[in-house]
Amino acid sequence: MRRVAVALLHAPVLARDGGETVSTVTNLDVHDIARSARSYGATDFFVVHPVEAQRALCARIIAHWKTGSSGERIPTRAPALELVRPVPTLEDAVLALGGRSAVRLWATAARASKETITFAAAREELTTEGPPVLLLFGTSWGLPPRIIAACDALLEPIQEHADYNHLSVRAACAIALDRLARS
């Protein structure tokens, strides 16, 4: 199985009006996506935020559960939160995996804005040898078109044709990892 990492972007992401914005860190995003990532064998969970104070908040959440009082209360949380790596930009996450030519970027979105690959095809690709894959998720109204365009692939939307297509990013990430892992 190929190395898979997850990145949650807080910038650049889409705002309600379709422009680009910076979102704030949600505590439970850090927990839930770390736990899902750890459950499905992802090696890293990059929390991408350009604001130093938001990365410091993230580091404080991690420390609280690794070595702080909550870590003693619920020790199973530490192995998940150990995967979390706050970084200022997506480029930093890519660099941590070896640089742009050494990593495949797979975007996710609620709607297909370009050709997509199916989860079945993506799963198949993960079983072959190759560079690590970084799965990108956007907070707020999702990843901007320029980020999706710069990725190597866009995964098929999870529920594009549902009456209601507004899963939380926590739920979308859990489902995507599950679909990529199951034969």
Next chain:
Amino acid sequence: MRRVAVALLHAPVLARDGGETVSTVTNLDVHDIARSARSYGATDFFVVHPVEAQRALCARIIAHWKTGSSGERIPTRAPALELVRPVPTLEDAVLALGGRSAVRLWATAARASKETITFAAAREELTTEGPPVLLLFGTSWGLPPRIIAACDALLEPIQEHADYNHLSVRAACAIALDRLARS
């Protein structure tokens, strides 16, 4: 497709020490599970809590997103939160679906404590005509054995054999609904 509803129990649930306890409502449980339920066509999301003030909090969260200021800001949240029904006990949720003999209770757990049905078999059953199915999820350390024993079936654990088996209830619910919906 058969009617499916979801219930999130805050009592009785297991505490860390293995005894039974009452947990508190988590704001994002209400949002995430409502959004997942709505995305996958579930008709109701029962938030089971014996404490009136906690049910009132839940009602306030719903109102804030249905008719309050956040409902105006993010109007896509209302169709999900409309599914949420705070009830004092599991029995009330069962009664709302027609009573014990008119509903099938399917429990979920991170580990199998009795014979389980596979998601494939459960999905197959949902495609046949029959009584509504209420999917039970436990907060805290999960559903107590007596609740699981009283259910008609226990779904196979999502990731029982993973090194790390500690998905959030929000993630577990999203994955379970996705697995039940996909052919």
